[in-house]
Structure formats: C-alpha cells, structure tokens
C-alpha cells in the first residue's frame with residue numbers, strides 16, 4: 001500500500017490513490033469519480049440548512065479522518081443482536097474492510113448472496129449494477145452523500161432471489177477502530193416474493209472510541225417480498241455518525257425496519273421509506289437512548305407514492321444527562337396515492353432536567369382520500385410513580401429502570417424478533433442510572 | 438413480643454403547608470383500626486407519611502417500627518420491613534405487566550436484603566402463587582398481563598391493590614379507601630383476602646367512609662381525624678355512628694380542629 005494512503009484528509013491525492021487500489025468495473029469507477037467531483041464542489045452542511053439547524057457540526061473536522069487508512073488490529077466488541085440466534089450467515093468488517101463473511105450452504109445454493117459489497121460487485125457486477133444505479137440515496141443530496149457514493153468500501157450486500165425465503169436471520173457487525181473511518185454501504189435486494197431478516201449492528205472497538213462513520217443504506221424490497229431489517233447503531237461515544245438510508249417498498253411488499261440508536265457523539269441520519277407499489281406496507285421502529293452530551297438527530301420521511309399503502313412509524317427516545325435528540329418526521333403523500341394510511345409518532349422520556357428533545361412532525365398531503373395521523377409526547381419519570389414502585393419493595397434505581405423499560409414496551413411489542421427486543425432492552429437497562437432533578 | 442407501629446406527635450407538611458398537627462396512633466400486629474374523617478382532613482396524608490412519600494415532609498414527631506425510628510428510611514426500606522399501603526389512587530405504570538411488576542416486588546419484599554440483579558423468585562413458583570391469589574379474588578387471569586393500573590377501572594385498581602397485599606403479606610397494612618369503587622362482591626372478596634393473610638397476622642389501618650369493609654373486619658379501634666388531628670378514639674360503635682350520623686357531633690365537640698379543617702379546605706381550594 002502506498003504511503004499517501006496513510007495521510008489524513010479527503011484530498012484529490014488520497015482519492016486517486018484510493019481509486020488505484022480498487023479493482024472495479026468501469027461503470028462503478030465512473031460513478032465514484034462523478035460523485036467525487038460533486039463532493040469537492042459542495043460545501044459542508046451548516047446551520048443555514050433546515051435539516052441541520054438544530055445540529056451543530058462546527059467541531060467536526062473532516063480532515064482529521066482518512067480514506068482507506070492501513071488496517072489496524074482491534075479486539076472485536078461483543079455482538080448484541082446475535083445472542084442465542086441460529087444464523088444463516090454472518091459478516092464482520094473493521095473500518096469498512098471485510099474481515100469475515102459466511103453464508104450457509106443452504107442459502108448460497110439457492111442463489112442468495114451475502115457478504116462484503118465490494119467483493120460481491122467484482123463477482124456479480126452485472127446483476128447488481130441496476131440496483132446501484134437506482135441511486136436510492138442520491139449522491140448529490142449533500143456533501144456527505146457524495147462522499148459515501150465516491151469513497152464507500154467494504155459494505156454489506158444481501159441479495160435474495162425471487163421466491164426464496166431465508167428463514168434464518170443474517171448478521172453483520174461493522175466495527176470501527178478508535179479514530180478510524182467507516183465508509184460502509186449496505187445494499188439489500190429482495191426479489192419478488194423473497195423473504196429475509198438482516199440484523200446489522202455497528203460498534204467501536206472501545207466504548208469511548210472516536211471516529212467517523214459516513215454511511216449509506218439502500219433497501220430494495222420488490223413486489224410481494226418481506227424484509228425485516230434491524231440497524232443498531234452503538235458506536236463509541238466519540239464517533240461522528242452521518243448516514244443516508246432509504247428503502248423502496250414495492251407492491252404488496254412489507255418492510256419492518258427497526259433502528260436502535262444508542263451510540264455516537266453526534267448522529268445525523270436521514271431515514272427515508274418510499275412506498276412505490278400498491279398495497280406496500282412499512283413499519284418503522286426507532287429506539288433511542290442518549291446520555292452524556294450526545295446529540296442524535298433523525299430525519300424520517302415516509303413517502304407514499306402509490307395507492308393503498310400503509311406506513312406506521314414509532315420513535316421512542318429516553319434521554320439522560322445533558323443529551324439531546326432531534327426527530328423531524330415527514331409524511332409525504334403524492335397526488336396519486338389515494339387510500340393512504342400513514343402514522344407517525346415520537347415519544348420522549350426525559351430522565352434529567354438538562355436533557356432536551358425536539359420533536360417536529362410534519363405532513364405534506366396532496367391526495368384527498370387519506371388517513372394520516374401524527375403526534376408526539378414528552379414526559380418525565382413521575383415522582384409518584386417512583387414512590388409507588390418503592391412502596392412495593394423496588395429500590396429507586398430499579399424503579400427508574402422499570403419505568404424506562406415500560407416506556408419502551410410499546411415499541412418493543414412491535415418488533416417481532418425476540419433477540420432484538422432483548423438486546424435493546426438490556427443495553428438500555430445497563431445505561432439507565434437514576435433520574436436527575 | 439408483639440410487633441408495633443407507633444406514630445407519635447406526628448406533624449406533616451405538604452409543599453410547606455402544615456396538614457397533620459400532632460397525630461398519635463399505635464397499631465399492634467393483629468389489631469384492626471378504622472380511620473374515618475371528613476374529606477381533606479389528612480387521612481391519606483398520614484398513610485403517605487408512614488410509607489415515606491418524599492412530598493410529605495415530617496416536620497415533627499416520630500414513626501417507630503418495633504421501637505426503631507424509621508423516619509430516615511426511604512419507601513423501599515419501609516416496604517421491605519413489612520409496611521404496605523393500598524392507595525386511594527394507585528399509579529399507572531404503562532408498559533409494565535402486573536405479573537412482571539409483582540414478581541419483582543414480591544421477591545424484594547420477601548428477601549429484604551436482595552441486591553439489584555440477584556435472582557427473582559422462580560417463575561413457576563411465582564406464577565402458581567399469583568394464579569391462586571387471583572383466583573381467590575376472582576380476577577381474570579388476563580389481568581396479570583395487563584399493564585400496572587393502566588386503563589384499569591376504579592374497582593379493578595382496588596382489586597389489584599388487594600392482590601398486591603395478598604402477594605406481599607405485610608405486617609402492617611394501610612387500606613386507603615380500598616372499599617370505595619368495589620362492588621359488594623368485591624368487598625366480600627377483599628375481606629376474605631384479608632382473613633386469608635390472617636387478620637391476626639397483620640396490623641391493619643382501614644381508612645374508609647363506609648362501613649362495608651368494617652362489617653367483615655370489625656375494628657378493635659375507630660379513630661376520627663379532623664383538621665389534621667385524631668380527635669376521638671372509640672370501638673366499632675363509633676364507626677357506625679359516624680357512618681350513619683356524620684361528623685356534626687365531632688365538629689361541635691372539637692371546634693379548634695374543626696376550624697383547622699375549614700382553613701385547610703379553604704387553602705386547598707385557592
């Protein structure tokens with residue numbers, strides 16, 4: 001590997017050196033170069049942009065991080081989502097470099113592809129090209145999207161051919177070294193009538209590790225397919241997390257998308273679900289727990305493009321210390337998307353008086369025959385509730401933990417994967433200390 | 438030696454406002470006491486203070502359990518020491534199932550030294566006991582899966598409080614208007630529950646405006662609270678008198694306390 005690669009910063013030299021190490025089809029190189037030029041032309045987002053108004057990244061210095069730095073040895077953190085689960089395949093990456101990838105013969109023999117996206121593209125470029133060229137996440141959306149489109153590496157691919165039902169969950173763990181960079185990209189394609197469950201989690205090698213994640217997720221759920229996708233963000237407390245995520249849900253298809261947001265110093269995520277075929281259904285679950293000075297900003301977008309679709313979003317956040325969450329939710333119903341059923345709701349539980357949760361629901365409806373509801377609540381752990389539990393033998397801390405877990409129960413009840421409910425519940429339980437007056 | 442809960446010259450203030458002005462009451466394990474008194478006279482305040490509610494500030498006097506002053510104990514310690522209160526308005530805990538809540542509670546109260554994270558009562562044993570107790574109270578088994586007091590009817594909440602008492606088997610129990618909201622059958626079941634734990638095993642303080650619960654649990658003593666003081670103590674006949682005649686005689690006999698009561702009611706109306 002050439003010495004230029006170890007310098008920090010996303011410079012032209014660094015990009016050229018990166019490109020020289022890639023052994024990719026020409027169409028992909030062109031796409032990367034094109035995105036790179038967008039990246040160099042665009043400015044970093046700032047508080048003047050509406051999406052960023054509440055999320056201050058002036059302390060974020062892109063040049064501190066580097067493109068394709070040398071591989072480092074790290075000890076792998078414990079995977080949370082796979083405990084006690086019989087997996088059909090698993091993959092591990094470190095700093096968006098695949099280090100391990102397995103898929104059981106049972107599934108590979110039926111045409112399922114699961115592994116690192118960059119290797120898969122070398123072997124199955126023709127198959128995957130049309131999906132990548134759909135650009136679910138547009139490289140020109142902002143500088144962050146452009147950077148990922150130009151420089152992504154490693155990544156995860158899950159491809160399930162028509163009619164194949166993968167009934168064992170697949171698991172991927174993306175690990176970041178302290179100070180490392182993760183430019184992962186996830187592409188999931190479920191062909192017509194296919195089914196799968198993908199559990200993916202991201203974590204740092206150290207709980208207080210720093211670094212940069214600039215990622216993208218693209219989920220393509222074709223006609224009649226069913227995808228359960230779980231995405232647990234558990235980065236170290238010094239990580240900057242920027243991500244664009246988008247799903248296309250086709251006619252009669254079903255997506256259950258669960259997000260766990262526990263880690264990182266600052267997160268700015270766009271999660272976008274587009275219902276593009278009649279009778280498509282999407283359920284979006286968000287579980288957030290923040291502490292210290294964390295700032296997590298999630299922009300969700302439910303885009304109804306076809307008739308008779310249903311989307312149901314529930315984000316719940318509990319906030320400790322001086323942390324802050326921002327949820328901006330939008331339901332967009334196109335003119336032709338009659339008979340839409342769309343819901344969005346965000347509930348916040350404040351565990352300290354210095355935490356802050358901003359909740360900004362929005363509707364943009366162009367069809368006239370629709371059912372859309374939105375709502376948000378914000379509350380505190382009630383002293384009377386605590387007292388009540390204490391008169392039943394609970395310690396104060398046990399009582400707080402119980403009330404917090406009760407708060408999340410409604411969203412856990414929606415998550416149909418037991419290991420995920422348990423992992424999230426335990427991870428949150430471990431974090432809850434006491435409420436601060 | 439018989440166990441005792443002893444309240445001496447207890448003064449309690451809420452948000453700086455004095456509510457109790459020197460309450461004296463001794464309950465021995467095995468005795469049943471009735472506590473009556475007009476609305477707003479301070480009955481629930483007494484219960485909350487005994488349980489250690491942080492909003493009820495004890496400004497004077499003492500509460501002793503078997504000779505030990507428990508004022509510095511928090512509600513957890515008091516409940517683990519065997520003091521229980523069925524609340525007039527129990528709190529809802531959304532998202533937490535009754536069974537789950539009670540398994541934890543029962544474990545903690547039965548093993549007062551339990552540290553957080555230590556084993557809970559084995560599930561099977563707990564379930565068996567809970568199902569049995571719920572059966573006695575004629576509660577639908579589905580009830581165990583509902584969230585604690587969340588969306589319960591008034592009567593369901595009171596039954597759930599009795600169920601908790603039955604599971605926790607306290608030494609001292611304060612039942613704050615547990616009978617109001619209960620239908621006639623449920624009052625009977627509640628009484629049976631109390632008898633089953635053993636009326637002679639518990640020191641019971643029944644706060645009530647009715648005599649339904651008292652009929653089946655004849656009090657050894659009846660106390661009248663007025664304006665934040667216990668002004669009179671008698672036997673079961675006093676409870677019947679108050680229930681049928683009201684508080685006119687009491688007010689006339691204790692004009693000072695009656696005036697204090699008026700003042701409290703006015704203050705809280707502002």
Ligand SMILES: Nc1ncnc2c1ncn2[C@@H]1O[C@H](COP(=O)(O)OP(=O)(O)OP(=O)(O)O)[C@@H](O)[C@H]1O
Pocket residue numbers: 451452456474475476477478479480481482483492525701702705
């Ligand atoms: N948590 C509280 N906050 C504010 N005021 C309170 C609180 N608890 C009690 N009080 C006040 O203290 C006084 C006594 O109330 P308490 O609930 O003890 O009366 P009570 O005798 O139980 O009445 P009732 O028969 O209506 O239940 C009332 O004036 C009431 O408004």
Ligand SMILES: [Mg+2]
Pocket residue numbers: 480481482525613
């Ligand atoms: Mg009362």
